[in-house]
Amino acid sequence: xxxxxxxxxxxxxxxxxxxxxxxxxxxxxxxxxxxxxxxxxxxxxxxxxxxxxxxxxxxxxxxxxxxxxxxxxxxxxxxxxxxxxxxxxxxxxxxxxxxxxxxxxxxxxxxxxxxxxxxxxxxxxxxxxxxxxxxxxxxxxxxxxxxxxxxxxxxxxxxxxxxxxxxxxxxxxxxxxxxxxxxxxxxxxxxxxxxxxxxxxxxxxxxxxxxxxxxxxxxxxxxxxxxxxxxxxxxxxxxxxxxxxxxxx
Amino acid sequence: xxxxxxxxxxxxxxxxxxxxxxxxxxxxxxxxxxxxxxxxxxxxxxxxxxxxxxxxxxxxxxxxxxxxxxxxxxxxxxxxxxxxxxxxxxxxxxxxxxxxxxxxxxxxxxxxxxxxxxxxxxxxxxxxxxxxxxxxxxxxxxxxxxxxxxxxxxxxxxxxxxxxxxxxxxxxxxxxxxxxxxxxxxxxxxxxxxxxxxxxxxxxxxxxxxxxxxxxxxxxxxxxxxxxxxxxxxxxxxxxxxxxxxxxxxxxxxxxxxxx
Numbered sequence: 021x022x023x024x025x026x027x028x029x030x031x032x033x034x035x036x037x038x039x040x041x042x043x044x045x046x047x048x049x050x051x052x053x054x055x056x057x058x059x060x061x062x063x064x065x066x067x068x069x070x071x072x073x074x075x076x077x078x079x080x081x082x083x084x085x086x087x088x089x090x091x092x093x094x095x096x097x098x099x100x101x102x103x104x105x106x107x108x109x110x111x112x113x114x115x116x117x118x119x120x121x122x123x124x125x126x127x128x129x130x131x132x133x134x135x136x137x138x139x140x141x142x143x144x145x146x147x148x149x150x151x152x153x154x155x156x157x158x159x160x161x162x163x164x165x166x167x168x169x170x171x172x173x174x175x176x177x178x179x180x181x182x183x184x185x186x187x188x189x190x191x192x193x194x195x196x197x198x199x200x201x202x203x204x205x206x207x208x209x210x211x212x213x214x215x216x217x218x219x220x221x222x223x224x225x226x227x228x229x230x231x232x233x234x235x236x237x238x239x240x241x242x243x244x245x246x247x248x249x250x251x252x253x254x255x256x257x258x259x260x261x262x263x264x265x266x267x268x269x
Numbered sequence: 270x271x272x273x274x275x276x277x278x279x280x281x282x283x284x285x286x287x288x289x290x291x292x293x294x295x296x297x298x299x300x301x302x303x304x305x306x307x308x309x310x311x312x313x314x315x316x317x318x319x320x321x322x323x324x325x326x327x328x329x330x331x332x333x334x335x336x337x338x339x340x341x342x343x344x345x346x347x348x349x350x351x352x353x354x355x356x357x358x359x360x361x362x363x364x365x366x367x368x369x370x371x372x373x374x375x376x377x378x379x380x381x382x383x384x385x386x387x388x389x390x391x392x393x394x395x396x397x398x399x400x401x402x403x404x405x406x407x408x409x410x411x412x413x414x415x416x417x418x419x420x421x422x423x424x425x426x427x428x429x430x431x432x433x434x435x436x437x438x439x440x441x442x443x444x445x446x447x448x449x450x451x452x453x454x455x456x457x458x459x460x461x462x463x464x465x466x467x468x469x470x471x472x473x474x475x476x477x478x479x480x481x482x483x484x485x486x487x488x489x490x491x492x493x494x495x496x497x498x499x500x501x502x503x504x505x506x507x508x509x510x511x512x513x514x515x516x517x518x519x520x521x522x523x524x525x526x527x528x529x
Contacts, residue, residue: 073419094423100416103520104438116434117424145520 021084022046023169023201024070028079030226031065039065041226043079047169051237052195052202054212054219056258058266062227063205067094067171070203093162093200095172099154101146101161107133108142111161118165125164132160135194152183159191163198170195170202176211185246188214192241209262213254214241221258223265230265233258306489314493322478322490326497329459329474332387333505336394337455341448343395344402351403352410352436353428369400373458377465386466390474393462398455405447409440442521445513452505460498475501 029043039062047053047070055063068074069081071094083089101110111132115125133139136156146154155175162170176184192215195202206212212219217237223230235254245251288308294300295307302310315322347365351358373393380389413436421431463476475494482490517524 068419071419071423073422092423094420096416096420098416100414100420102417102435102438104441105520113420113434114424117421117426117430147520147522 023049023084023090025082025084026066026069026079027082029066029069029076029081030078031062031069031074032077038226040069040076041228043228045220045229047201047203048218049084050199050201051217052192052204052215054216055203055205055222056209056212056219056262057207057222057227058224058262059207061222061224063222064097064173065227067173067203067205070169071171090168091165093165093167093170095155095158095162095170095175097174097177099146099151099158101154101157103146105145106142107138107144107146107149107157110146110157111164113161114165128164128166129160132164135163135197136160136190150183151179152187155179155187156190159194163194166198166200168200170200172202172204174205174207177207184211189241191215209255209258213251213258214246219258221261221265231261233261303486303488306492310489311492311496314489315496318490318493322475322494322497325473325475325478325494326501329456329463329476329498330501332390332394332459332463332474333452333455333501336391336398336459337448337452337505339391339395340398340402340451340455344399344447344451345406345444347403348406348410348440349432351407352432358407365400365403368396373397374461374465377462380462381466390459390462390466393465394455394458397458397461398451401447401450401454402444403447405443405450406440409443410436412443413439442517442523445509445516449506449509449513452509453502456498456502456505 024047026043026045029040030038031040032038043062043066045066055066057063065074069076071092072089102113105113108129111129112122112125115128116122130139130142133142136159138153138156138160141149141153141157146157149157158175162172176187179187188211191202204212204215206215213235216235218235219233220229221231221233222228233254239245239250292307292309295305300307306314347361351362373396376396377389377393380392383389384392417435418431421435426434459474460476463474464480467474467477467480475498478494479491479498482488482494514524
């Protein structure tokens with residue numbers, strides 16, 4: 021049974037825009053699922069629905085086994101840090117809001133910071149950090165509650181390519197270590213192929229799933245993969261699926 | 270380019286040059302003190318009249334600072350109320366605007382009829398200082414990053430926690446900006462109201478001393494009182510700027526040294 025099933029989901033906004041219509045998709049336990057599509061195809065809306073930040077107009081979300089939604093971490097397109105709080109304060113926030121004291125939360129915060137390689141920066145302020153480091157803080161903040169489901173909304177879109185590659189590798193390492201399910205929204209074919217175990221290609225206006233591609237999770241993701249023929253073939257197939265989806269729209 | 274020493278020395282030198290030029294003009298044209306007193310005479314008058322002037326300075330400062338404190342309490346309190354209920358904002362905001370746009374000099378005579386003159390002066394100073402704090406704090410409380418607000422929702426934060434951990438810190442730079450404006454305005458409001466009250470025959474603030482000295486053609490004392498007033502304004506401004514810097518220096522762009 022999948023972790024989450026969306027069936028017949030529709031979402032329209034008061035201004036008349038229908039972002040999603042007839043969306044059927046499932047999120048499987050433990051996978052790294054990419055939602056790939058052009059801007060404005062409702063990918064981010066899907067994440068907001070899953071997070072419970074907005075309600076579908078029609079259709080519904082069904083959570084597997086336990087019934088209720090699991091613990092969720094959310095990483096936004098921008099780092100979205102509180103500029104007035106230190107790195108520690110930012111990562112501590114989700115625990116603080118759950119009523120944990122600073123002292124009891126410290127081990128979890130430090131562990132999350134270590135996971136993203138920011139051990140030495142707990143007292144730094146966001147303005148002192150580079151874009152990539154800010155994003156790491158943001159990821160640490162999402163991981164500090166040990167979520168079973170991590171939702172990421174184009175988290176690396178604003179970063180330069182070198183930083184993005186590095187963070188792609190770090191995310192993969194994290195995902196293997198933490199073992200949570202990840203839903204990753206992107207508009208980059210290359211990023212989605214490199215990261216995912218499965219890709220859902222979205223079509224536009226209204227958004228829905230146009231194609232699905234599986235990628236063997238056993239293939240090691242590294243520089244060799246990034247420059248391999250297999251990778252190129254997968255990218256070509258994904259690009260074609262995306263082009264089809266956009267042609268349909 | 271400009272070191273800290275230069276940044277201090279340059280304005281100090283310019284000020285000294287201006288005072289010297291003032292002195293030169295007065296002595297060169299042998300201007301009588303009732304036309305224009307020289308800087309030396311003004312300084313001597315400050316010393317000679319210190320007993321009376323310092324009492325008046327304290328009165329005016331106390332009025333301005335009390336008005337500022339009340340404006341902070343009232344402005345922040347009302348801004349919080351506005352932020353929590355849109356209906357309150359819609360109903361009460363027009364009143365705040367009317368109070369702000371009506372010149373305080375025109376309100377003062379009415380206040381002086383209804384209230385004892387000290388209280389009337391305080392109320393006038395409060396009225397002018399209140400609006401920038403209310404307006405800025407309201408703006409700040411409503412300027413929260415939408416994603417951060419979503420994150421707070423996602424973490425299950427209630428209104429109280431969202432206010433304390435998100436909206437208040439986000440509003441702090443706006444509030445401090447309003448506070449700096451209000452500090453200057455509180456002094457202006459106090460002076461304007463004192464002048465209105467003084468002409469009604471009572472008052473012992475610095476503004477009243479200026480009016481009184483004017484009636485007696487004691488021009489050096491007018492200058493001396495004016496000097497103390499502007500010093501008081503500078504001190505209030507510097508104090509609030511320092512407060513703002515202390516509160517924001519770790520994180521806000523406005524408080525960061527340029528070029529580092």
